[in-house]
Amino acid sequence: MIIANNLSLVYPDKTQALIDVDLNIKAGELVYITGPSGSGKTSLLKLFMGIEYPSTGSLSVMGKPIKNNSKGNIRKIRRNIGPVFQEFKLIKGRTSLENVMIGMRFLGLTPKCIKKEANEALEKVGLGHKKLSKVEHLSWGETQRVAIARAVARKPSLILADEPTGNLDYDNAINILGLLKSFRNENTTVIITTHATHLIMEEQNATFISVDGGRIRIERKG
Numbered sequence: 001m002i003i004a005n006n007l008s009l010v011y012p013d014k015t016q017a018l019i020d021v022d023l024n025i026k027a028g029e030l031v032y033i034t035g036p037s038g039s040g041k042t043s044l045l046k047l048f049m050g051i052e053y054p055s056t057g058s059l060s061v062m063g064k065p066i067k068n069n070s071k072g073n074i075r076k077i078r079r080n081i082g083p084v085f086q087e088f089k090l091i092k093g094r095t096s097l098e099n100v101m102i103g104m105r106f107l108g109l110t111p112k113c114i115k116k117e118a119n120e121a122l123e124k125v126g127l128g129h130k131k132l133s134k135v136e137h138l139s140w141g142e143t144q145r146v147a148i149a150r151a152v153a154r155k156p157s158l159i160l161a162d163e164p165t166g167n168l169d170y171d172n173a174i175n176i177l178g179l180l181k182s183f184r185n186e187n188t189t190v191i192i193t194t195h196a197t198h199l200i201m202e203e204q205n206a207t208f209i210s211v212d213g214g215r216i217r218i219e220r221k222g
């Protein structure tokens, strides 16, 4: 699913965000990425999505290389990724359903099919009753659920969630993690960055990547 060899990322201002990362994440893994602020967690997810490119070393996602000159590949890869990122804000003034549908525009589905799948995704995250609510009228937890519905509606093979538990209280954070985990299956890999290490410690069947100063350490449980 994701293979990295000797992967490093240096930003244009010379910040060394990731150093010598070796990874082999298999289809169907549940992966938690933890580490201090500024350690490189978001940078790693951005590489997986082709938002950033490796400075040195190699990275392939779903069998396709992530390189500066592979825009076509990256478009194809992204169709198969469901991102839950703070930067991909929901569109204000639009309903939950419209927001989920907008995320499905470029998949080549018919409008009818888009609407059906978007409705199903909102049901899955428990927000069927809010589908016609404008997103700015939702609670923060509900907003996160719409973002997750938008990410999963296209039935991605890879779900990337960056700090999905940020700003949520304990119960809501547990709920959101549980929801994200529920999309994991043999074909769907779920990768979550989180500061909430206390919520994931007990997890018995998962891969833990801890990032510190751009270097990673991997531990597989179960």
Ligand SMILES: Nc1ncnc2c1ncn2[C@@H]1O[C@H](COP(=O)(O)OP(=O)(O)OP(=O)(O)O)[C@@H](O)[C@H]1O
Pocket: 011, 012, 013, 015, 016, 017, 035, 036, 037, 038, 039, 040, 041, 042, 043, 044
């Ligand atoms: N576009 C950028 N240009 C330059 N430096 C950047 C850029 N994005 C991130 N960085 C730097 O790269 C390092 C890693 O940042 P990153 O956002 O990956 O950390 P993080 O682990 O996600 O932190 P947080 O827990 O606060 O979200 C930090 O030193 C950060 O300041």
Ligand SMILES: [Mg+2]
Pocket: 041, 042, 043, 162, 163
């Ligand atoms: Mg981050």
